[in-house]
Amino acid sequence: MGELTRIVPFEMVDAALAETGAVQQRLRKIPARVVVYLLLAAALFDDCGYLAVWRKLTASLEAIPVANVTGTALWHARTRLGARPMQALFDLLRGPATAIRTAGAHFKGLLTVAIDGTCLDVPDSPLHRARLGGITNQYGTSGYPQICLTALVACGTRAVLDAAFGPRTSGETVYGTRLTRSLHAGMIVLLDRGFSGNPFLTAVAGTEAAFLARISAARRPPVLERFEDGSHLSRFGGLEVRIIECEITIITSQGRTTGLYRMATSLLDHHRYPASDLVSLYHERWEVESAYFAIKKSMLGRRVLRSQTCAGISQEVYALLSAYQALRIAIADATGTTPGADPDRGSFSVALRCARDQIVRAAGIIADTAIDLVGTIGRAVLDQLMPARRLRVSPRAVKRPLSRYAYKSLRVDRHTHTATLNIKILTPTPTS
Incomplete structure (x- = not known):
């Protein structure tokens, strides 16, 4: 080696x-x-x-x-x-590969980690199709059989703390539950909406690790107590959480985009962990996507196993x-x-x-x-250190068009692309 x-x-x-x-x-x-x-x-x-x-x-x-x-x-x-x-x-080998002084690895003393899943293609053989199945659509079964890989990644270094994988039919939350064995006090776990169900959040809280999860906008948890930072106390089953509602505006050369986001966290101290700081922290969840990009694109070259x-x-x-x-x-x-x-x-x-x-x-x-x-x-x-990270945004555009001339229609210079991010914490309206 x-x-x-x-x-x-x-x-x-x-x-x-x-x-x-x-x-x-x-x-x-x-x-x-x-x-x-x-x-x-x-x-x-x-x-x-x-x-x-x-x-x-x-x-x-x-x-x-x-x-x-x-x-x-x-x-x-x-x-x-x-x-x-x-x-x-x-x-x-697995672990955060970080020290307490590593830049960007911790949030107010908590090791910042994220859990997410991805899919890997495996050879299209009768054995793999029998065990893993195939991708089905209106045209029937197509594409390669796939396995679901779910990993716990340290956001500061993108090192893998733990991983679980298996047939895609089981879903990333099933494998994510196995990763709770590597969670402990002193961590904050960033989760997307796929991991925001009550059973999974309860399992994470049981490890004494903190979590920050994005939840569906359709979910309307009760308001039990309001805090001065704009967040409020709520409850998911038997689990107490803080809910943060915010409006995020991204301004690029293509215009302005505004979205409403709702997050839940087990960090109940709004003085030590203000809502605005947590919203900014959630952007670090993208580091697990960068880890998957390195594995699937840089190492595998998007090839089949x-x-x-x-x-x-x-x-x-x-x-x-x-x-x-x-x-x-x-x-x-x-x-x-x-x-x-x-x-x-x-x-x-x-x-x-x-x-x-x-x-x-x-x-x-x-x-x-x-x-x-x-x-x-x-x-x-x-x-060959790369320049400091620019604001990460993903404008809606075809990244791999069928025709190379289609890139002209994007009108985005990806070498100098810049963006501005505005965050506004919202106060929920009282419910009767």
Whole structure:
């Protein structure tokens, strides 16, 4: 894994293998430890088959005898390993990858995290269709079978704290409930409307983590007490919450758009957590979308997963999450050495390209006597820091038109696109 081997060292891989009983019982041409690194490398080279990834891993090892393997041998090695060692490795890697001083990671002392779901395409085989089904519309069943991936992401670093996945038919709230095992006091969880049901919010509150969730505008919770910041006390079943109603206006070169939003939070102290601060904080929920973009676009290139079996899909997803987490740790470590550097400014694409180069060159696997906390990947990230984040808005426009000439009709210069955001806290009208 090149320099990423320092983040995923041999001892960590061996611990995951030992924990799951996956250490080979006899000497093999492809040991279990090597298979783990092959799977991690394959997550970084989305456009290659496993045999091509093997050749990249061994390209710079001319001085070392390397086994001559076939694609079939690699398939048998991956099948013997199974998914549990990769899950155990992800459990060792997952976490916020942040410190208390990391810019943008905390809100008034609370670690800011978000839960959301996305879908990943899997190969269109009879086995996957039988287990996962397909996308149905008025024309019948179409598209690839999909799995639903739901992740708990640290907004400050976009690192993954936990993840759960399975058939899309179960829904993201089912997998989101499993993620409550990783919630605890000292966190604030940002949730969209899909996770705003009473059972899920009650489960989150039971972990002692705070939450801030957007709720449907059609939902009219009772007003029990009004606060001076414009919010009011209410109740969802047996759970006390504060309700914040606001009007958000976005002004761009395309005009003005105004929307009404209603949010619920378990932070009842309106003096310490004013409504305006919470509304501004909710914008950080977009960081989980950025994490999914890095996984699906930068790493996968919007491609379908490789594996033809259900166990192989699980193995591949855990390898994908582990490789993603290793890159996020590298970015967080690098930006942590520069005062005031926000991990948001660290380019995931730069880290990914540099990590690929390190793998092919087999460089940086063994650390020198003087430990370099930044490393080659970190220096590449710091040398190409992105500018400070502009206000994130998503104007209604076709991002991928059928004709390239259709871009002219958008009349939006995406290189200089700016926006202004106005927030107005609303006071609810009394209900009889």
